[in-house]
Amino acid sequence: MTGWYMLTIIGRDQAGIVARVTAVLYEMGCELGETSMLRLGGNFSMMVMTHCDSSQQQIQQQLEPVIRDLNLHLHIDAIDGHLHDHIDPNMQVSVHGADQAGIIARVTAILADNQFNILDLESDVGGTAQDPVYVMHIVGTCLKEVEQVSAALAPLHAAGIQIRVRSLDTLIG
Amino acid sequence: MAVLPILTYPDERLKQVSEPVTELTQERLAFIQDLEATMRAGPGGVGIAAPQVGRFERIVIVDVSSRKNIKHHGRLVLINPEITEWEGMAIAREGCLSVPDFTGNVIRAERISLSALDEAGQLRQIDTEGYEARAIQHELDHLDGLLFLDRLVSRRMDLYQRKVYQK
Ligand SMILES: [Zn+2]
Numbered sequence: 001m002t003g004w005y006m007l008t009i010i011g012r013d014q015a016g017i018v019a020r021v022t023a024v025l026y027e028m029g030c031e032l033g034e035t036s037m038l039r040l041g042g043n044f045s046m047m048v049m050t051h052c053d054s055s056q057q058q059i060q061q062q063l064e065p066v067i068r069d070l071n072l073h074l075h076i077d078a079i080d081g082h083l084h085d086h087i088d089p090n091m092q093v094s095v096h097g098a099d100q101a102g103i104i105a106r107v108t109a110i111l112a113d114n115q116f117n118i119l120d121l122e123s124d125v126g127g128t129a130q131d132p133v134y135v136m137h138i139v140g141t142c143l144k145e146v147e148q149v150s151a152a153l154a155p156l157h158a159a160g161i162q163i164r165v166r167s168l169d170t171l172i173g
Numbered sequence: 174m175a176v177l178p179i180l181t182y183p184d185e186r187l188k189q190v191s192e193p194v195t196e197l198t199q200e201r202l203a204f205i206q207d208l209e210a211t212m213r214a215g216p217g218g219v220g221i222a223a224p225q226v227g228r229f230e231r232i233v234i235v236d237v238s239s240r241k242n243i244k245h246h247g248r249l250v251l252i253n254p255e256i257t258e259w260e261g262m263a264i265a266r267e268g269c270l271s272v273p274d275f276t277g278n279v280i281r282a283e284r285i286s287l288s289a290l291d292e293a294g295q296l297r298q299i300d301t302e303g304y305e306a307r308a309i310q311h312e313l314d315h316l317d318g319l320l321f322l323d324r325l326v327s328r329r330m331d332l333y334q335r336k337v338y339q340k
Contacts, residue, residue: 169240170217170266171268172216172217172219172270173219
């Protein structure tokens with residue numbers, strides 16, 4: 001069986017997670033595609049697209065020693081994936097404000113109503129424990145005009161959420 | 174006019190530094206026509222540099238007039254271009270005819286001044302900003318063997334940017 005898998009690996013952050021996991025995959029002859037790896041709240045998270053001749057069970061078995069050793073969690077899904085299938089975003093929504101419950105839900109509900117398709121969302125909480133500050137960047141595709149999306153999000157300004165919508169025009173040269 | 178084949182990364186030739194043009198021969202002017210046809214044949218291409226089609230001469234074409242709501246100088250043929258002044262910085266997304274299926278964020282000067290010869294061999298002085306300035310900087314990099322890949326900033330970087338660059 002050959003195909004694409006999505007590996008989801010998380011665990012307490014420590015040096016060497018990426019090196020050890022990817023070494024096993026390399027030794028198995030698995031090819032890596034697009035990946036997202038980052039530290040979230042002291043945990044390290046990896047989402048790895050990998051193309052392999054091995055079965056899901058074989059990947060699981062081969063990674064088992066590293067997973068156990070580093071005290072990680074591993075989840076594997078067979079996916080219908082491909083490379084060379086990027087979509088360029090044409091709109092960016094940047095949000096910041098005093099942290100409060102429901103910001104992502106409220107912003108993205110409005111975006112969904114405007115058929116905004118999210119390609120990438122990054123959010124973080126900075127500031128201090130007393131005065132947390134929330135920051136979010138969303139890029140995606142939307143057929144509506146920036147002004148329309150901006151107007152749709154405007155009611156959230158009343159809740160103290162700063163929102164800026166920009167069009168993105170990827171320069172090809 | 175002919176659409177020329179475009180070199181694509183990782184072709185080593187894209188790293189080559191191009192030579193100044195010494196004479197505007199008929200053959201060279203005809204080549205500029207082909208270069209322009211090649212730029213316009215690509216989807217959404219707003220600029221092209223001679224080395225992208227394997228001719229290592231300091232010639233670029235930029236035309237961002239198809240873009241909405243921006244200042245521009247229309248169709249620009251820039252021969253032996255030199256940027257003389259840079260000001261400000263901005264991050265925006267770029268792709269390249271020579272790098273299919275990948276785009277990323279690049280920092281460029283917001284405003285530039287440059288000198289270049291046009292197709293008639295006249296020296297021109299151009300002050301430009303924003304999208305057109307970005308396109309010119311992207312193309313001039315090709316003349317020095319640089320790709321936008323050499324200048325990428327992390328897609329997460331602007332989340333932490335301290336300064337906000339308003340248009
Ligand atoms: Zn290019």
